[in-house]
Amino acid sequence: MMDGLDWIAVDWGTSNLRAWLMAADGTILDKRSSDRGMNALSRDGFEPALLDLVGDAIGHGPVTVIVCGMAGSRQGWAEAPYRSVPSAPPRLSAATRALVHDPRLDVRILPGLKQEQPADVMRGEETQLRGIFLANPGFDGTICLPGTHTKWVQVSAREVVSFRTFMTGELYALLSANSVLRHSIGEGWDGEAFSEAVSDAMSRPGSVAAHLFGLRAEGLLRGLDGARAASRLSGLLIGLELAGARPYWLGQPIILAGASDLSRAYESALSAQGAAVERLDAEAVTLAGLVAARADMKETTT
Amino acid sequence: MMDGLDWIAVDWGTSNLRAWLMAADGTILDKRSSDRGMNALSRDGFEPALLDLVGDAIGHGPVTVIVCGMAGSRQGWAEAPYRSVPSAPPRLSAATRALVHDPRLDVRILPGLKQEQPADVMRGEETQLRGIFLANPGFDGTICLPGTHTKWVQVSAREVVSFRTFMTGELYALLSANSVLRHSIGEGWDGEAFSEAVSDAMSRPGSVAAHLFGLRAEGLLRGLDGARAASRLSGLLIGLELAGARPYWLGQPIILAGASDLSRAYESALSAQGAAVERLDAEAVTLAGLVAARADMKETTT
Structure with a gap:
């Protein structure tokens, strides 16, 4: 066993697997990741994928592994049924084993949250929310x-009252890589083009599909x-989202937690609307x- | 030469090539098509692709071939530069040879139309418009x-005053085939689900990206x-478009010309808004x- 290893924290999403090797006092002994997310695995592929990533550190075990994310979905390693909102982020007692x-592994998978009306689901984010509540009680x-x-x-x-999911990031990925816009989208960032596009989309959300083709025409x-094209594409899609998510952010204090570049883009768009934003990692x-x-x-x- | 062949009409788009073998009196002698659209060809691939499709009919030639569509783009067979609107659909005198x-071929490619503000382009549709003007002078x-x-x-x-392109069809194709929604989208049509989704998107266009993920959650x-999922997806995207295209259809007589299933969906959405629609093939x-x-x-x- 790796010196001082007490347990392993795992965030197992659709496209990535990330593991932190943890000491009892909270020290991170090592951090490892692979691209063997849920989409790349069948049910009996999860245990080998985990062992490939951290098996050398386990020694004779046993070791506790706590997992959040899509590994708990019906197509994942073991289904951890959704809890209904309103709800606090589920505690470990709600986890699925x-x-x-391999007898050296004791694996617990945390459940996600579901909402009946409008229908919505999350897996992994509930655990992020718990972390945010701890930092901002x-x-x-x-x-x-x-x-x-x-x-x-x-x-x-410290409860989730309601939530709503927007496919904005997936739309960006599809349009920039697989649509006619792939010829127009480049690298780099243009803050002014982004802000203009956010504003265009927020003031006339219906014209977003026309503004998209406008990138090709321009x-x-x-x-x-x-x-400029990449920044406008991002701004159009985030602006469309902000128009739809208005009841969530208008007049509310907001905490943002996402990948740093993307969070900064959201922060800039929200700040331009006068919203008060705090950003977390x-x-x-x-x-x-x-x-x-x-x-x-x-x-x-104990 | 095929008996009675006078000329060949060609619609050469991004993904398909369609040819009509025409007699002098307007009779269609034969209709042929292939999937060798512009996207599948380099510049020197166009002539062989055309000969593969119709070479047997040409005999000793020479024969006139009139082409509309993406074959006239910069990445196509020969660039036929855009004409600016306002403009009538370009006449053959504006075509590029x-x-x-092969000396048996005399190929003329019709130009498309462009608009400076907002930036927009069409190639192929200008020829459809000319056909519509003839049917409805x-x-x-x-x-x-x-x-x-x-x-x-x-x-x-009989002039194009202005136009606007919406990426609706491409968004549908990407979302149904390549996004997380691919697991939810099936075959068949549900008119009620379509109409509800059009209405949802028109009343709150900003929430479309959330309604999209809602299909996955449901x-x-x-x-x-x-x-139902396929019909709702179509309705959400067409509803978003109708919200953005409102100045084009509100209080206007409308002619629709597209593939029949898609045109019928647009007709149903527009009719629900009280618009008067005529459908052409x-x-x-x-x-x-x-x-x-x-x-x-x-x-x-002559």
């Missing part, structure tokens, strides 16, 4: 988690710069949520 | 050409039927526009 062949307001499927979450008294007619809040789940376990077993 | 190796109003890149065109006195939580108007270009040629050479 994964069946394992008195926070009531809105938490925005930008990503492939951006979540807007209304929270009060490329053909006026040689639109690739960085997404990875740090994920780990904080998993650490809290580990603490649940100690409470119940 | 393609360089050919007194028509002033809006022409909608649904497709991968749906065009809304304001016309007056699939997970309530086993949403695949036909897209292929027929394309051919009519090419026939008119052929008639230009006879005028100038």
Whole structure:
């Protein structure tokens, strides 16, 4: 066993697997990741993928592994059924134990949250929310988690009251890589083009599909710069989202936690609307949520 | 030469090549198509692709071939530079002659139209518009050409006054085949689900990206039927477009010309808004526009 290893925190998403090797005092002994996310695995591929990533550190074990994310979906390692909102982020007592062949592993998968009306689901973000609550114990307001499927979450008294998911990140990825716009989109960032596009989309959300083709047309007619096109594409999609998510952010204190570039773009768009935004590191809040789940376990077993 | 062959009409788009073998009296002797659209060809691949499709019919030639569509773009066979709106659909005198190796071919490529503000372009649709004008000589109003890149065109006195392109069809294709929604989308049609989704998107266009993820969530939580999901996806995207294209259709007479299923969906959405819609066959108007270009040629050479 790796010196001092006490447990392993795992965030297992659709496209990535990330693991933190943790000491009992909260020290991160090592951090490892692979691209073997849920999409790349069948049910019996999860245990080998985990062992490939951290098996050398386990020694004779046994070791506790606490997992959040898509590994808990029906197509994942073991289904951890959704809890319904309103709800606090689920505690470890609600976790599902994964069946394992290797006796050195004790794997617990945290459930996600579901909402009946409008229908919505999250897996992994509930653990980020728990981490955010720990860092901001008195926070009531809105938490925005930008990503492939951006979540807007209304929270009060450390509970999730309601939430809504926008496919903004996935739309950006599809349009920039697979649509006719792939010829127009380049590298780099143009803050002014982004802000203009946010404003265009917020004032007339219906014309977004026309503004999108406009990027292609401007490329053909006026040689639109690739960085400008990328920034306008991002601004159009985030502006469309902000128009739809208005009830979540208007007049609310907002905490943003996502990848840093994307969070900065959301912060800039929201600040231009006069919203008060605090930005947190997404990875740090994920780990904080998993650490809290580990603490649940100690409470119940000692 | 095929008995009675006088000329060949060609619609050469991004993904398909379609040819009509025409007699002097307007009879269609044969109709042929292939999937060798512009995207599948380099510049020197166009002539062989055309000969593969119709070479057997040409005999000793020479034969006139009139082409509309993406074959005239900068990445196509030979660039036919855009004409600026306001403009009538370009006549054959504006066509570009393609360089050919086979002396039996006389190839003329019709130009598209461009608009500076907002930046927009069309290639192929200008020829459909000419066909529509011939069928409806007194028509002033809006022409909608649904497709991968749906065009809304304001016309007056047989001229294109302005137009706007919406990426609706391409968004549908990307989301249904390549996004997380691919698990939810099935075959079939549900008219009620379509109409509800059009209405949802028109009343709150900003929430479309959330309604999109809602299809996935309803699939997970309530086993949403695949036909319902497909119809809702189509309705959300067409509703978003109708919200943005409102100045084009509100209070205007409208002619629709596109693939029949898609045109019927647009007709149902527009009729629900109280718009007066006439539907024409897209292929027929394309051919009519090419026939008119052929008639230009006879005028100038006899």
